[in-house]
Amino acid sequence: MIALIQNELMKIFGKMASWIYMIIIVLAVLIAGIIYMKFSGEPNPNWREDIQAEIHMLENQLPSAPEEEKPFIQTQIDQNQEYLDKDIDPTAKTNWHFMNEVVIGVSSLVTLFVVIVGSANVAAEFSDGTIKQLLIRPHRRWSILLSKYIAVIIYALLLVATLVVSGYIIGLILFGSGDFNMKIFEVTLEGRKEAIVGTQFFLKMLYYLPSLLVIMTIAFMLSTLFKSQALAVGIGIFVLFFSSTLGGIILMLADKYVWAKFLIFPHLDLTVYALQDRILEDITLPVSLSILALYYAIFMIITFFFFQKRDISI
Known part of the structure; x- marks a missing residue:
């Protein structure tokens, strides 16, 4: 099995596109970092004084403000006061x-490239006419397919590692080394949530991995179902880009239809x-993980x- 996996990894990395995807991820992180640095503003060492001044100004405006604007102004006052009470610098970068x-956000590129590689993995063998040479080897079909699947998983993890390492290095260069335990506010549907910035990043990455695995598995399945590489890749990308849209529509239907x-x-x-503990009232992380596992x-x-049952004639 190890030899089969090594052979499949050689096939993946034997293609120039596999290396280009890694380079694109690094470039995307760099460009995103430059844009973030340019438009996010400079850290303000006097942020407490500025927020206190803003609170004072808003409090003076509140009594004479129109009734429809008062709730908005009060919300701004409460949010600013919360920055002071929690000692959270909103200008920190x-x-x-x-x-x-x-x-x-750049992780969506990782998913895209994994979908492309996974969708083409088996379909390319049919498109290139190499599937017969692959299956006449003294290995069971399932072991050959499993080695391909594991190889795609390894490549996906390498893309994730490229994203995290390049992000950390570029972040150090552009913004310097910050406090891992610095507190931040995350915006959620239920309001603002206090979090630790470094922990929050790794928590998001941890929750990203199961989703990546499932989407990769869908792409890999399509690769075995279609002999056309272009068709497998096309459907895989379609599923990737429309999954979030369909998810939002289905969530709106869920209140009316339980099966949704x-x-x-x-x-x-x-x-x-x-960011939040549940998607809907009765849909929590364990429920979502169980549904994904099924x-x-x-x-x-x-x-x-x-x-196993497929005709290998080409």
């Missing part, structure tokens, strides 16, 4: 702020659980069953 706010909660799309982005098992069964 360190490498960990960059990682938590920007690098996490058990569709896969609302559960594909687990990073929301780094779909994952179904996708794997379909993938290996279909490949």
Whole structure:
């Protein structure tokens, strides 16, 4: 099995595109860092005095403000006071702020490249006409397919590592070394949540991995179902880009239709659980993980069953 995995990794890294994807991730992090540095403003060492002055100004405006504006002004006062009470600098910009706010966003590129590689992994063997040479080896079909799957997982993890390492290094260069334990406010649907900036980044990355695995598995399944590499990749990218849209629509239907909660799309982005405890009233992280695990098992069964029975004529 190890030899098969090594062979599949050689195939993946034998393609120039696999290296280009890594370079694109590093460049994307760098460009995002420059944009973030340019438009996010400079840290303000006198932020407490400025916030206190702003609170005083808003309090003076409040009595004479129109009734419809008073709730908004009071909310601003309360939020500013909370910065002071919690000792949270809203102007802070360190490498960990960059990682938590920007690098996490670049992870969508990792998912895209994993979908492309996973979708093409088996379909390319049919498109290139090499599937027969692959299956006449003295190995069972399932072991050949499993080695391909593991190789894609390893490549996906390498892309994630490239994202995290490049993000940390670029963050150090652009913003300097910040306090891992610095407190921040995260905006959620339920208001603002106090968090530790470094912990929050790794929590989001941890919740990102199951979603990446499931989306990669969907792409890999499509690769075994279609002989056309272009078709497999196209459908894989379609699923990736429309999953969030479909998830939002299904969540709106969930209040009316109970079965909608058990569709896969609302559960594909687990990073929301780094910001809030539940998607809906009765949908929490353990529920989402259980639903993803069920779909994952179904996708794997379909993938290996279909490949075992598939006609290899080309």
